[in-house]
Amino acid sequence: MVDLHAETTGERLDRYLAEQLPDLSRSRLQKLIEQGNVHVNGEVCTSKKAVVQQGDWIQIEVPDAQPLALLPQEMSLDILYEDESLLILNKPTGLVVHPAPGHPDGTLVNALLAHCPTLPGIGGVQRPGIVHRLDKDTSGAIVVAKTDQSHQHLQAQLKAKTAKREYLAIVYGAPAGDRGVINQPIGRHPIDRKKMAIVLEEKGGRKAVTHWNVRERLDNYTLMDFELETGRTHQIRVHSAHIGHPIVGDPTYSFGHSVGVNLPGQALHAWRLSLQHPISGELIQVMAEPPIAFKTLLEVLRRRAHSQNSGL
Helix, strand or coil: CEEEECCCCCEEHHHHHHHHCCCCCHHHHHHHHHCCCEEECCEECCCCCCEECCCCEEEECCCCCCCCCCCCCCCCCCEEEECCCEEEEEECCCCCCCCECCECCCCHHHHHHHHCCCCCCCCCCCCCCECCCCCCCCEEEEEEECCHHHHHHHHHHHHHCCCEEEEEEEEECCCCCCEEEEECCEEECCCCCCCEEECCHHHCCECCEEEEEEEEEECCEEEEEEEECCCCCCHHHHHHHHCCCCECCCCCCCCCCCCCCCCCCCCEEEEEEEEECCCCCCEEEEECCCCHHHHHHHHHHHHHHHHHHHCC
16 A cells, blocks of 8 residues: 655645555556545545645555466567666567467467566566567567656657657568658458557547658569568558558568568568667667578578679
């Protein structure tokens, strides 16, 4: 039980508690209020908008974190940065981030629970510590929060677009220009519910913005940089297919294209992640090495392009 005596007046209850208890996110405090775990002057208060008055006696009961149905599972992790607040790792292709139907275990979350036993309760029972996600067959840098305060701060950075997520991708075709912006809303596909699609906002689509830049032209293939301004499900995969350049190896959006090289997933890799440390404010920038399959494909395409250009 946490006891507080208000010295200010006129502030909403949830905002006041968030200021007084920085280790708890505002969303978690709002849930505690809704669940009847907050008392004001001895009475249960379930309104997050209740106005705090000077002299109010506020009690907050913070229940123990719910026990996870998830089991810690030892797994090798390619950790790029770690301290007491967060860790950043290079996720391999084929690894699911959090449990979902069809993937009850063997996920990154299971591995994180073995590596960091204090994660339960941070950001939610089924996704402890997860700030953002990468698709199963997308590799690269992903940040994990170790405290509720870090989780709140990192999510706010993504929302405010101050954290940067940059990707490398090999796509089919040759874009006409060298750079551009794709601003098309994304929503659930109206027929195939397992897919995402360009969907008008008035029909349920959500704003999605992707910046792209050509890094290397390889005849009928292109190595590209993508930077996310928003973070919709399958955003880069949907947007790149929308402009006529689907990602090589994408089983969902590449429309049956084949490159003749065996790939474990789409050729999409989160190569750089930049963010502000939630405690020190220091700029943290990490770069994740692409997987062997990605680099092998790139070398094959370079050799093919060289052979074509040299007339061999």
